[in-house]
Amino acid sequence: MATRVEITKKYAAAYEAASKKDKSKILDQLVEVTGWNRDHARQQLRRRLTQPRGRATATVAVIDRRKSRGRKYSxxxxxxxxxxxxxxxxxxxxxxxxxxxxxxxxxxxxxxxxxxxxxxxxxxxxxxxxxxxxxxxxxxxxxKARDPIRGKSATKPGKLLRNSISVRKAGDEIEAEPGFFEVDTVAHCGPTLKGEFARTVNFTDMHTGWVFTRAIRNNAMVNIVAAFEEFITTVPFMVTGIDSDNGSEFINHQVLGWSAERKIFYTRSRPYQKNDQATIESKNNHLVRRYGFYYRYDTAIQRELLNRLWDLVCDRLNYFTPTTKPTGYTADAIGRRRRVYDKPRTPYQRLFDAGVLNPAQQQELATYKASLNVVEIAAEIDTIQQRLIALAAIPTRRLERELEDQAARAMPEADWIKLYG
Incomplete structure (x- = not known):
């Protein structure tokens, strides 16, 4: 950088006295030597001309052309x-x-x-x-900032009834109308899967991106079925199908009997293939982890707060937050395959565009959206999150330290000395 500055200072004296044609030649030479583009090289030459004589080269900073522009927005x-x-x-x-x-x-x-x-x-x-x-x-x-805490996967494969359920994999055609949902559970276990802790059941419609989320006490079948029942009574359009992973909380007689009774088509993904459920996996992070964090929740008060939080978050995501959906593939100038996405739209807009709602349902949804106060929603979300942090952050970190101490005590003395001295 210092060399570039010195070269620019030498070219600047000749540039000032040169004719227009010679200035172009000097600019070409400077661009070739420094690697700058012409606009940036021209600006650096002008800056050097206004610089006080005798100033030390090491103290001269190269001006960033982007930072020297006037601010476009106030x-x-x-x-x-x-x-x-x-x-x-x-x-x-x-x-x-x-x-x-x-x-x-x-x-x-x-x-x-x-x-x-x-x-x-x-x-x-x-x-x-x-x-x-x-x-x-x-x-x-x-x-912008990120939460450093991370969670654990709590999916345990359920072999029972697996062969009797259709497999849906990545690359299958996207449903042409709303009603087909992917479902998954997220464990609020903190640093360990031991003991009882809350789970969040997360549903996402493949066509519109409409979400429904509910916190339950644990993965017991009765809790899963209750969450499914609340789901179909809350979503403002007909549920025609559900796709889950191979977890035992989903692959069992109770859940399949519930779906058969309500004539809801049920499928599953391939084992250990998360891309088969890419939509819901992204929502697990974008919705559950982003708003509910990675702490351990294992009390009734915490579950109540989570469900109040999910109602607010789902309203904000469904009615006001746009998303994009993949529509196909294309190739760039050198032949690399690229995903093509549509324009961002909210699930509410996509649901209206799908044409599955009658005028009365459309009016009901429009009235409900108009009644939502986004400022109050944001404030209440923040209040609930602060309450969850106050209840769960310290116990979660205490549990994490206890597990680290247990692991250190179980470590052979030679390994312990190698790590900790």
Whole structure:
């Protein structure tokens, strides 16, 4: 870098006195030597001309052309953007850009965005609607963080009845209308699978992305069937099929008898092939782990809080949060295969577009959506999450330390000395 700066300073003197034609030649030489593009090289030459003489080369910084530009969007717009993003649940820039108008309209209706208050104005509204997905992600980068805790897989294969259930694998055709759901359970076990702990049963519609989530005490069949029953009575359209993994909580007489009684087509994925259930696996992370964290929940109060949380999160995801769906494959300029996705739309929009609802059902859903206050939803989600953290974070970390101490005591002395000295 210092060499580039020194070369640029030498070229700058000749560049200042040269004619227009000679300036072009000098610029070509500088580009060839430094590897910069012409615009950046030209800017560096001009910067060197304005630099005080006698300044030490080592202290000269190369100017980043992107950082020297004027800010396109105002500071007020960036602060309001952070507010909208937090209310939306921290979704990515691609989805936030596609649904920005809906979020602004909902927050205006809730009184959270009022022109003339808290930096919000009609000009700021225009700026927010004009932001691209990449710009949104860039402005929000400092506000994003990750939870370092990770969970465990609790799926235990159930061999009973496996051969009597149809296998559905990755690559099979996507259902042409709403009603076919993938289902999975997520264990809120913390660092160990020992003892009793809560599970979350997660359902996702393959066609629309509509989600339903419920926390249960454990994986007992009676709890699974109760969650299934609540699921079909809550989802606002007909359930025609369910696809599960090979866990014993799903592959049993009670669940299959329940689905046969209600004439719901039941399939399963191939063992140890998570791609067969790619949709629900992504929702396990995007929904359950993102909002419910990785702590251990094993009390009735914690399960009650989880179910209050899932009601709020599902409403926000189903009615306001857009998603994309794969529509096929294409090839890039050098022949590499690429997935093609449709435009981001909410599950609510996809359900309306599917044409499976009658006018009365459409009006009922539209009325329910209009009654949702996204600002209150975001605030209540945060309150419940803080309560869950207060109840579960310390016990989970204490249990983790106890397990580490047990493992250390069981370790041979030579290995212990090698690791800890």
């Amino acid at each position: 500071y007020d717009a960036i602060k309001v953007l952070q507010h909208v993003w937090a209310t939306a649940g921290g979704i990515c820039g691609k989805y936030l850009a596609a649904s920005m108008a809906d979020w602004i309209q909902a927050m205006e209706a809730a009184g959270a965005l009022v022109p003339g208050q808290d930096r919000y104005s009609r000009q700021v509204r225009t700026e927010l609607l004009a932001m691209s997905a990449a710009t949104i992600d860039r402005y929000l980068a400092p506000a």
